[in-house]
Amino acid sequence: xxxxxxxxxxxxxxxxxxxxxxxxxxxxxxxxxxxxxxRTWFCYQDAxxxxxxxxxxxxxxASALANGGPxxxxxxxxxxRSDANGRNQGWIPDGQLCSGGTGGPYNFTAFNEARTxxxxxxxxxxxxxxxxxxxxxxxxxxxxxxxxxxxxxxxxPLKWSDLDMTPFASIKDPTSIGGPGxxxxxxxxxxKLLANKTGKHVIYSxxxxxxxxxxxxxxxxxxxDGGNGxxxxxxxxxxxxxxxxxxxxxxxxxSPTSATPSSPVVVTPSSTAPTSQGPATGNGCSATYATTGxxxxxxxxAVTVKAGSAAISKWTVSWTFPGGQTTSQVWxxxxxxxxxxxSVSNETWNGGLSAGASASIGFLGSGNAPxxxxxxxxx
Numbered sequence: 001x002x003x004x005x006x007x008x009x010x011x012x013x014x015x016x017x018x019x020x021x022x023x024x025x026x027x028x029x030x031x032x033x034x035x036x037x038x039r040t041w042f043c044y045q046d047a048x049x050x051x052x053x054x055x056x057x058x059x060x061x062a063s064a065l066a067n068g069g070p071x072x073x074x075x076x077x078x079x080x081r082s083d084a085n086g087r088n089q090g091w092i093p094d095g096q097l098c099s100g101g102t103g104g105p106y107n108f109t110a111f112n113e114a115r116t117x118x119x120x121x122x123x124x125x126x127x128x129x130x131x132x133x134x135x136x137x138x139x140x141x142x143x144x145x146x147x148x149x150x151x152x153x154x155x156x157p158l159k160w161s162d163l164d165m166t167p168f169a170s171i172k173d174p175t176s177i178g179g180p181g182x183x184x185x186x187x188x189x190x191x192k193l194l195a196n197k198t199g200k201h202v203i204y205s206x207x208x209x210x211x212x213x214x215x216x217x218x219x220x221x222x223x224x225d226g227g228n229g230x231x232x233x234x235x236x237x238x239x240x241x242x243x244x245x246x247x248x249x250x251x252x253x254x255s256p257t258s259a260t261p262s263s264p265v266v267v268t269p270s271s272t273a274p275t276s277q278g279p280a281t282g283n284g285c286s287a288t289y290a291t292t293g294x295x296x297x298x299x300x301x302a303v304t305v306k307a308g309s310a311a312i313s314k315w316t317v318s319w320t321f322p323g324g325q326t327t328s329q330v331w332x333x334x335x336x337x338x339x340x341x342x343s344v345s346n347e348t349w350n351g352g353l354s355a356g357a358s359a360s361i362g363f364l365g366s367g368n369a370p371x372x373x374x375x376x377x378x379x
Contacts, residue, residue: 030139030216032077033205034186035132036121037231038218039064039098039111040076046119046234047073051357053350058233059300059362060118062332066347068110075106077136084215086208089165095157097204098219111219114157116200119234121220122227126195129229131169132186133207135179141209143187145169147194148201158219163204168194197224284308284379285353287317291369299325299369303344303361305377307353312379314351317361318343319375325367332361 032041043061047054054070056062065073079100084091092101099108123129133143144167152162169191179185200223207216223232288304305315317333321340330337333344342363345351350359 030077030080030137030214031134031187031207032079032216033131033133033203033218033220035130035229036123036203036220036222037119038076038079038205038220039118040072040079040108040218041134042119042231042234043111044073044076048235049357051354053353053357053359055350055359056332057235057302057360058117058119060113060115060233062360062362063113063115064110066332067113068107071106072108072110077134078104078106079108079111079218080104080214080216082212082214084208085213086215088206088215088217089160092160092217094159094161097158097160097217100215100217112157114155116154117233118154118221120200120232121222122230122232123193123222123224124226124228125193125197125224127228128190128192130188130190131171132188133174133205134183135176135185135187136182137180138176139209139214140173140211141207142170142172143174143189144206144208145191146204146206147197148204150197152201154200154202154221158202158204162202164194168192193224199224283377284310284312285315285317285377287375287377289319289370289373289375291371297366297368299365299367301363301365301369301373303363303373303375304358305346305353305361306358307355307379309355311354312352314346315353315359315377315379316343316345317375317377319373321365321367321373322370323368325365325370327363327365330361330363332359335363 032038034041037045043056043058043064046058046061047056047065049055054065054073056065079098081100081104083103084100096102096109096112098111102109131143131145146163146165146167148158148162149164171189171191174187174189176187177185200221203220203222205218205220209215285308286306288306290302290304291299303317305317307315319342321342324340326340327337327342330342330344332350333346336343344361346359353359
């Protein structure tokens, strides 16, 4: 049954122009935290689109796709280590907690990016909540839940010393509903959150199988702000303030720019709400611009490229900032930048668009956010 599901998924991906390799190892798919959602689960939910292409709207998810490719999105349930045998602290290196290190069947290192704008779940400290963990493949074992210490800063790479290594909850062989091999199937249990927590934190989960040495690792970003499970930062919902990633030392560093704020970005209030403009048509495609966040001497923008009445295989969108603004950080496309002039062409994974389908580009800018951009689009 599981092999049939994976082959069907592979066929669907190939039909959409995205190639994958189906793992032959039995350690190919198992599960991930759904409530509160892990980074891989939320980014998969955010990136899914009607066209079948991955089109994340969240800046952190878009960066993960650009840096790690599509495979971790379609295998959101496989952050695992076949040789873990209950090991965690000191075995998985600091800065690699969210990917379970680098020894799994897939490369999830892009989900280690230290940034404040991963999708997150709003919670209330001290409350008893229901935890759901996808059961794509069912195994006996124990789930251990840890949370970051007071003073945790999400703008820094997650280290073991950031976590309280006494689990605030653990559950052995919880109730299983539905599944396997479905998005909706899950293990479910209730547990009480630690009291007196405030602000952004990470709930770190480790699923230790009792029938093998295989373990699963998940980072679930949360905010203890009096919420009741509301999700922020995925498609169709509210978006979190965005900051550029702080790249772990194991990855290629990103040079800082004048557009990079020194502290977490706060989206401006409604008096300067995000702006947008109508489509600029071109040869086979159109493009629209929106300001999605702004701060002193900086802003975040989004450009949506939409195919016309016929399918396209590639696209390029260009603009010149009207007030001398600049950017040196673009995701969702390959950028060519000269001063205030910007040209962005598609990545390999988002160039093919069916008629009426769209792809998203995000960028960080320095200067005051423009109210509009004069866009040109060609396909």
